[in-house]
Amino acid sequence: MHKIALSSLAALAFTGVVAADARIDLGDAQRVTRLFAFPNNCHVICYRDWTLEQTVEHYLTQSVRRDGHANAQVHVSRDADRLHATISDVPANYAEPLRKLLDSGDLAYQGATQLNKDGKWSYDWYLFLPLGMALQNRRSIELLHFPPDYSLTQAQDYLRSNTTDRWAELLTYNGVAAGDTPAYQTIIDIAPIAAPASAGETLKETYSYFKDYQVRMVKEMTLQNITQPLPMVAFGAPVRSWIEQQYGPKVGVLGLVSISPQAGAKVPVLGANHPSAIWYAADKSNYDGDQDKADAAGLKMMGQDLTAACWQAGMGRNQQADANLTLDACSTKWQVTQKKQTCELFFRTVRKYTPEQAAAKCNSGVVTRSLRDLRKPVETE
Numbered sequence: 264m265h266k267i268a269l270s271s272l273a274a275l276a277f278t279g280v281v282a283a284d285a286r287i288d289l290g291d292a293q294r295v296t297r298l299f300a301f302p303n304n305c306h307v308i309c310y311r312d313w314t315l316e317q318t319v320e321h322y323l324t325q326s327v328r329r330d331g332h333a334n335a336q337v338h339v340s341r342d343a344d345r346l347h348a349t350i351s352d353v354p355a356n357y358a359e360p361l362r363k364l365l366d367s368g369d370l371a372y373q374g375a376t377q378l379n380k381d382g383k384w385s386y387d388w389y390l391f392l393p394l395g396m397a398l399q400n401r402r403s404i405e406l407l408h409f410p411p412d413y414s415l416t417q418a419q420d421y422l423r424s425n426t427t428d429r430w431a432e433l434l435t436y437n438g439v440a441a442g443d444t445p446a447y448q449t450i451i452d453i454a455p456i457a458a459p460a461s462a463g464e465t466l467k468e469t470y471s472y473f474k475d476y477q478v479r480m481v482k483e484m485t486l487q488n489i490t491q492p493l494p495m496v497a498f499g500a501p502v503r504s505w506i507e508q509q510y511g512p513k514v515g516v517l518g519l520v521s522i523s524p525q526a527g528a529k530v531p532v533l534g535a536n537h538p539s540a541i542w543y544a545a546d547k548s549n550y551d552g553d554q555d556k557a558d559a560a561g562l563k564m565m566g567q568d569l570t571a572a573c574w575q576a577g578m579g580r581n582q583q584a585d586a587n588l589t590l591d592a593c594s595t596k597w598q599v600t601q602k603k604q605t606c607e608l609f610f611r612t613v614r615k616y617t618p619e620q621a622a623a624k625c626n627s628g629v630v631t632r633s634l635r636d637l638r639k640p641v642e643t644e
Contacts, residue, residue: 284346287358289339289346289365291602298368300391300457304416311419316341321419323348323361325395329445331355359488360398366480368392371455374472391415391457393450396422402446402579404484404495404555405430406502408537409454409466422448429612430538433572439579439592447579448596451480453505466555467501478509482524493532494578496571499537501550502586506532516567531578531586535571545613558614559633565609566637569597598637606634 289295292315306309313321316339327335327350335352340412350357391410407426414424422431422445431444439447454466455473470477485493497503497514507513512520514534521529536544545561547554550618573593578584597605601624610621624630 283353283355285350285353285357286357287348287362289319289348291344292341292346294369294509295346297372297390298365298392300389300415303419310417316346318419319348320347323350324396325420326361326398326496327353327357329395329397330400340463354399357399360483364392364394364398364481367476367483370476370479371473374469374476375389375456375476378469378472385458385462385465387459388462389410389415389457390455391421392455393421393452395420396439396449397446399487401444401445401449401484401487401493403449403573403575404481404493405448406481406497406532407450408463408501409452410450410457410497411570412457412459414457421450426459426538430572432612433538433568434576436569437573437576439576439599451477451484451503453477474509476486477499477505478524481522481530483532486525486528491582492528492544493582494575495530495532496535496575497532498535499540503534506534515569517594519586521586532562532588533571534576538568541565541568541613545609555629555633558609558630561613562606562609562630562633563637565613566598566602566605568579569593569605569608602634602637603639606630 278495282385290602295301295315299315299318299322301315302309303318303517305312319339320337323337323339323510327337332353336376338628340347340349348358348361371392372390375384378384389412391414393410397440410421411424411426414421418424427448427450431441433446433449434444435441453473454469455476456462456466456469458466481495485495487493497506503514506520506522510524512522512532514532514533516519518534520534522531524533541561541564543549545557547557550556550560570590572591573596574586574590577589577593578586606625607618607621610616610624611618613623616624625634
């Protein structure tokens, strides 16, 4: 799903900035080991037996490709106990956002260390920063809960998960080229811990340990261009609650607010369902086995999700667009004028129907009745 962008992102990559070699002192081996979760996948036998230098090169190469620098090369070297990264054919200032990310990572490490001292760290958790994503050529920000453990231990790719894959697909339905979706999916997790999917409730107790990291990341990621803050989508009830606790505004699903990570800066934030919530909402076991009720709930959530992805795509393409007008247009598109397409996409992607089966289902009487009130609110996570 997350193909490395080589075409349209390259066209966006800092026109007029002369390509150069960016060099950054990453710190001593101990610091780099902490911040790059090294080794990423070793339990006696290493799934990928990489050195520390190879691990860093892997994640930095993901970043430069997702920033549209097709010819850039990354080399990580060690001088005594310090590691340095040299990145060729990128803007001369390319090292600056990487430096900021790693400095924020130090705050995350401090929080995780205190969490462990307090006896609240679990043996199957890993500190995992949002490595490998676009560092400069970002279009929008996604605020999520925590990364799944397999993104680290199996994929070594922060953007490889069922959650991010589904949302990338929704972005493509809203006009974003498949190779460009990583630029829209710069993720901040309020708990920077790779953990099993079942850890969600436990991780809610960790937020206060990462406050300094969280607020710094939101500020630096959304205000990379202070003249025009990047739009942000807040996914899931825990994240939306965190927005309220940290910044004040209460944000529901498809609720639009603005926050001020820095005085004088207004970041538009849209509330959304968690990308994976639809699998729960559309599970018939929640409705005493009533498939029609499960389908109706899933259809409503599909309309919400497509609307949120539409807003993210529209605001990401043009950060100067009116956030409210963009949301109104997207809501009308997916929940009114094109609700049949919403229906077909639900049955194709969630129920795994063929296109022909989905079209037939969406013309059936029971589903047609469900489509009439697609805009009616549904309880969500």
